[in-house]
Amino acid sequence: xxxxxxxxxxxxxxxxxxxxxxxxxxxxxxxxxxxxxxxxxxxxxxxxxxxxxxxxxxxxxxxxxxxxxxxxxxxxxxxxxxxxxxxxxxxxxxxxxxxxxxxxxxxxxxxxxxxxxxxxxxxxxxxxxxxxxxxxxxxxxxxxxxxxxxxxxxxxxxxxxxxxxxxxxxxxxxxxxxxxxxxxxxxxxxxxxxxxxxxxxxxxxxxxxxxxxxxxxxxxxxxxxxxxxxxxxxxxxxxxxxxxxxxxxxxxxxxxxxxxxxxxxxxxxxxxxxxxxxxxxxxxxxxxxxxxxxxxxxxxxxxxxxxxxxxxxxxxxxxxxxxxxxxxxxxxxxxxxxxxxxxx
Amino acid sequence: xxxxxxxxxxxxxxxxxxxxxxxxxxxxxxxxxxxxxxxxxxxxxxxxxxxxxxxxxxxxxxxxxxxxxxxxxxxxxxxxxxxxxxxxxxxxxxxxxxxxxxxxxxxxxxxxxxxxxxxxxxxxxxxxxxxxxxxxxxxxxxxxxxxxxxxxxxxxxxxxxxxxxxxxxxxxxxxxxxxxxxxxxxxxxxxxxxxxxxxxxxxxxxxxxxxxxxxxxxxxxxxxxxxxxxxxxxxxxxxxxxxxxxxxxxxxxxxxxxxxxxxxxxxxxxxxxxxxxxxxxxxxxxxxxxxxxxxxxxxxxxxxxxxxxxxxxxxxxxxxxxxxxxxxxxxxxxxxxxxxxxxx
DNA sequence: AGGTTATCTGCAATCGTTCTCAGTAACGAT
DNA sequence: ATCGTTACTGAGAACGATTGCAGATAACCT
Numbered sequence: 001x002x003x004x005x006x007x008x009x010x011x012x013x014x015x016x017x018x019x020x021x022x023x024x025x026x027x028x029x030x031x032x033x034x035x036x037x038x039x040x041x042x043x044x045x046x047x048x049x050x051x052x053x054x055x056x057x058x059x060x061x062x063x064x065x066x067x068x069x070x071x072x073x074x075x076x077x078x079x080x081x082x083x084x085x086x087x088x089x090x091x092x093x094x095x096x097x098x099x100x101x102x103x104x105x106x107x108x109x110x111x112x113x114x115x116x117x118x119x120x121x122x123x124x125x126x127x128x129x130x131x132x133x134x135x136x137x138x139x140x141x142x143x144x145x146x147x148x149x150x151x152x153x154x155x156x157x158x159x160x161x162x163x164x165x166x167x168x169x170x171x172x173x174x175x176x177x178x179x180x181x182x183x184x185x186x187x188x189x190x191x192x193x194x195x196x197x198x199x200x201x202x203x204x205x206x207x208x209x210x211x212x213x214x215x216x217x218x219x220x221x222x223x224x225x226x227x228x229x230x231x232x233x234x235x236x237x238x239x240x241x242x243x244x245x246x247x248x249x250x251x252x253x254x255x256x257x258x259x260x261x262x263x264x265x266x267x268x269x270x271x272x273x274x275x276x277x278x279x280x281x282x283x284x285x286x287x288x289x290x291x292x293x294x295x296x297x298x299x300x301x302x303x304x305x306x307x308x309x310x311x312x313x314x315x316x317x318x319x320x321x322x323x324x325x326x327x328x329x330x331x332x333x334x335x336x337x338x339x340x341x342x343x344x
Numbered sequence: 345x346x347x348x349x350x351x352x353x354x355x356x357x358x359x360x361x362x363x364x365x366x367x368x369x370x371x372x373x374x375x376x377x378x379x380x381x382x383x384x385x386x387x388x389x390x391x392x393x394x395x396x397x398x399x400x401x402x403x404x405x406x407x408x409x410x411x412x413x414x415x416x417x418x419x420x421x422x423x424x425x426x427x428x429x430x431x432x433x434x435x436x437x438x439x440x441x442x443x444x445x446x447x448x449x450x451x452x453x454x455x456x457x458x459x460x461x462x463x464x465x466x467x468x469x470x471x472x473x474x475x476x477x478x479x480x481x482x483x484x485x486x487x488x489x490x491x492x493x494x495x496x497x498x499x500x501x502x503x504x505x506x507x508x509x510x511x512x513x514x515x516x517x518x519x520x521x522x523x524x525x526x527x528x529x530x531x532x533x534x535x536x537x538x539x540x541x542x543x544x545x546x547x548x549x550x551x552x553x554x555x556x557x558x559x560x561x562x563x564x565x566x567x568x569x570x571x572x573x574x575x576x577x578x579x580x581x582x583x584x585x586x587x588x589x590x591x592x593x594x595x596x597x598x599x600x601x602x603x604x605x606x607x608x609x610x611x612x613x614x615x616x617x618x619x620x621x622x623x624x625x626x627x628x629x630x631x632x633x634x635x636x637x638x639x640x641x642x643x644x645x646x647x648x649x650x651x652x653x654x655x656x657x658x659x660x661x662x663x664x665x666x667x668x669x670x671x672x673x674x675x676x677x678x679x680x681x682x683x684x685x686x687x688x
Numbered sequence: 689a690g691g692t693t694a695t696c697t698g699c700a701a702t703c704g705t706t707c708t709c710a711g712t713a714a715c716g717a718t
Numbered sequence: 719a720t721c722g723t724t725a726c727t728g729a730g731a732a733c734g735a736t737t738g739c740a741g742a743t744a745a746c747c748t
Contacts, residue, residue: 003734005733005734005735006734006735007734007735017734017735017736018736018737020735021735021736021737022736022737024735024736025736046734046735047733047734047735049733049734049735050733050734050735050736051734051735051736052735053733053734053735053736054734054735054736054737055735055736
């Protein structure tokens with residue numbers, strides 16, 4: 001309860017509050033030493049609230065993510081945290097994949113934070129009006145909203161990643177290549193589907209509706225999608241799964257059904273997993289540096305903030321990379337084709 | 345820049361600011377409808393800073409964890425997030441296993457948050473003085489400091505979990521049971537070591553120094569520890585690894601050395617892994633509900649806050665559970681013993 | 689010595705709320 | 719008609735810091 005204010009310190013030293021304030025902001029004042037001592041003795045801490053009110057700045061940057069238990073977003077947060085610096089802190093909002101929560105949280109953010117780093121749930125809608133309306137700085141990370149180009153962003157080259165993944169399967173001789181995708185209302189969902197389609201086209205493989213399942217980036221969704229693919233009459237020989245959680249789900253499904261990887265089906269995932277090397281077979285994936293994305297987003301935000309918000313939107317793109325392990329092989333069917341060159 | 349204040353609203357409607365303020369806090373006032381309209385038209389949002397200054401409350405609860413990329417802590421955060429309610433938010437601090445960062449962050453927290461939920465880095469020291477000094481409410485989760493009983497806490501029955509794990513190995517016939525532990529300066533590190541020792545004693549197995557490695561809860565640490573164990577003249581036939589990250593490291597080490605699980609060595613981990621079922625063999629672990637721990641911690645905090653801080657410290661204990669999968673088997677040596685009953 | 693800087697000082701206004709206090713109007717009871 | 723009660727009102731003082739302003743002091747130059 002001992003709420004020591006700047007006035008108490010001033011009284012103790014015998015100077016005005018202004019002097020204490022100036023000392024605190026780095027000016028040289030007369031009784032430096034005594035002030036320092038008094039602050040320590042009284043255990044004085046400046047009131048953040050009062051400072052905020054006066055300065056209009058809070059020293060807090062919000063990070064809004066759909067799901068903090070997703071290692072990818074956890075790494076983004078960690079990267080941002082590592083770059084935030086000493087005089088600012090991070091406010092975390094976990095929207096739990098709920099538009100409603102996202103909206104509500106966002107509206108609470110105004111006045112509490114200096115800026116928002118955000119992976120929006122959907123790009124279908126315009127950016128929440130308060131961003132433009134109140135001039136609350138925002139940096140999009142991993143995903144953007146429809147009018148996203150108006151704000152800074154740090155994205156992955158999703159289309160390229162998906163294309164590399166699909167090309168990789170094609171180069172192994174696969175023709176029946178399915179994709180378990182994310183919601184096409186999100187940036188990564190859409191772009192990865194685009195990349196998959198582009199690769200198919202380049203490989204002169206026709207896109208089949210039943211080989212493309214739009215799921216929801218969740219483990220349960222990946223499980224269900226894989227089950228669905230296995231029930232098709234002519235099941236795919238290879239599957240590109242568009243994120244880590246769905247990949248886990250798909251692997252669980254295959255395991256439960258006793259389908260052998262990569263003998264019966266090849267799998268390539270998007271986003272590396274901590275345990276990708278440990279599972280059997282080790283999982284081949286498209287990887288990218290999530291930590292870097294978070295860090296870059298924070299850099300952009302800080303730059304913007306330190307510039308007094310006068311900067312132009314900047315768009316940064318993080319590269320993707322194929323990590324070959326053991327979950328892709330030649331298709332079973334095409335092996336058959338080689339052994340008896342009769343059937344189609 | 346349109347910084348609309350309560351005064352603007354008051355002017356617009358033609359009443360005093362007090363009336364607007366009262367309307368905002370739920371009282372019935374005269375021109376309800378006009379006020380509502382004015383607020384929407386002007387797009388007025390109350391200034392959080394001013395409210396904080398006046399009320400002394402911020403509506404923000406801090407969560408301080410060592411490493412957000414550790415799925416266990418991510419789940420704790422998620423659990424807390426899910427319970428925080430609509431009128432409060434979470435401020436995340438990731439200390440990155442650095443005492444210095446922890447200390448610095450903590451000192452910045454005062455005045456910015458109403459309370460702190462925290463997994464401290466070490467229990468060697470007293471709780472940071474400002475907790476008691478300023479009366480900033482705190483709830484410890486997973487770990488406590490030396491004087492932790494003075495504050496509410498949500499812990500796991502670490503000793504019991506470790507004992508179950510070790511018992512389990514003993515019941516499989518293992519006698520050469522090693523442990524890769526966490527820092528004994530932390531609650532979980534110490535308690536799990538205690539449980540291991542207790543189980544050994546009960547099984548009448550003498551504790552060997554070379555079978556107990558005090559590591560650091562990191563993947564790299566687990567890797568190194570496992571390597572060290574493998575180089576012992578009489579290497580253990582089973583290892584209890586005291587957390588998820590170290591387990592990953594240990595598994596990587598075994599994989600790199602080509603040691604087969606569970607044929608050559610049995611492994612049991614503490615804390616479940618999302619991919620525990622997918623790795624080969626599926627990993628047997630001691631599991632607990634991290635989300636629940638976070639949720640309970642938040643409950644305790646909110647209860648405390650809503651009570652005006654008048655509550656007694658409460659201590660809650662979350663149960664552990666053995667999840668049998670496939671990483672433990674009979675020891676190799678003892679199989680040999682059975683086949684030729686000669687040696688030792 | 690007198691004038692000019694340079695440096696530091698305290699006063700007081702300010703940020704946007706909340707909250708106490710005194711006051712007013714309406715209404716029913718006496 | 720007076721009183722008490724209820725239900726609301728506005729003025730103005732906080733909350734704890736920052737900052738423009740004018741004044742004070744010391745240092746320096748001619």
